[in-house]
Amino acid sequence: MAVKSSVKTRDNKHDRILRAAIDTFAEKGFFNSRVSDIAGAAGVADGTIYLYFKNKDDLLIQLFEERMDWFLRQVRERTADIQNPLERLKAICLYQMEVFESDKALAEVVSVELRQSAKFMREYSNRKFSEYLQLLGECVSQAKARGLVRADVSPVVVKKLIFGSLDELAAEWSLTGGKPGVLKRSAGEVLDIIIRGIAAHPEKPG
């Protein structure tokens, strides 16, 4: 896969094209962006894009996979030492918000522009995204096994609840100017409500 080999060989052009694609999609919207706009922003010839990517949808999918791969590695590493699965769950989600706050264009591409690719929504089997949801679900299952979460709570439902609500916050945040700190703060409030809502002992949800 082009993404993986690029990571190994540190293919500068490939990375520059992905970065330019994120910025261009966020600025102009996925549908209004032309491959030539991305080439211009990356400082490469139009034809160069097609050496790495089949078309604009392929570029969108590969940038999502590459960034998700990076995010999943990072978040696993950063939260590996957190023993309490509910605290780990919260740390994982807040790290996602931190990444978005540090790269507003990426936040907008992931939470808004991705949905505008019919190909992405309908044809692409989204393994990276499933992997992220599974990570959230595992935290809930582990918390359940330790008696921290009520027995009647479904980890499958909770992972969708968490993802859907944070996704909505991120989409709205990025479409309304993306003020620093705001996303992480409201995500913190949402996560506190959800964790309290699933906790076996709501007064001490940790």
Add this chain to the structure above:
Amino acid sequence: MAVKSSVKTRDNKHDRILRAAIDTFAEKGFFNSRVSDIAGAAGVADGTIYLYFKNKDDLLIQLFEERMDWFLRQVRERTADIQNPLERLKAICLYQMEVFESDKALAEVVSVELRQSAKFMREYSNRKFSEYLQLLGECVSQAKARGLVRADVSPVVVKKLIFGSLDELAAEWSLTGGKPGVLKRSAGEVLDIIIRGIAAHPEKPG
């Protein structure tokens, strides 16, 4: 506005076009649908569509407004007698899920296809949607005023939490076959978690 006058005069063609648009967008996806596909499904000439709608994006926006108008009237009427604001909140959301379950194509258009119109996402000032979110927020504010919800809970955050999570459930449900009953059941679980999470007395959230 064309939508309102059509309701008054029961303009059969207008309604048939909206219905055909919902079914066509759900079947082919917004971007792959052509105005001529919609005309064919509605049994009208292509040109007739343009008597009512400027273009495909306009059709999408008007069908959303018309259905939202209807939904908001219905849901206000049906839940007006529910005294407990948290029970009312839950009833409003479950009614939304019922409407989706009874019209799978509409569920898919609202939760998936709408996002594929850049025009809808970026240029359209979505008053009907804000009105729905406000209705949810009001329930939370009223529950707070009655001491049913913790004082540190923000109604603005809660309405986004509810909308985002139910929207995710609806999108996934409609893209994965839309089995009867499943959406309403998982939405009920999500709402129970959220209400428990915001309740001042989690053991008796009602």
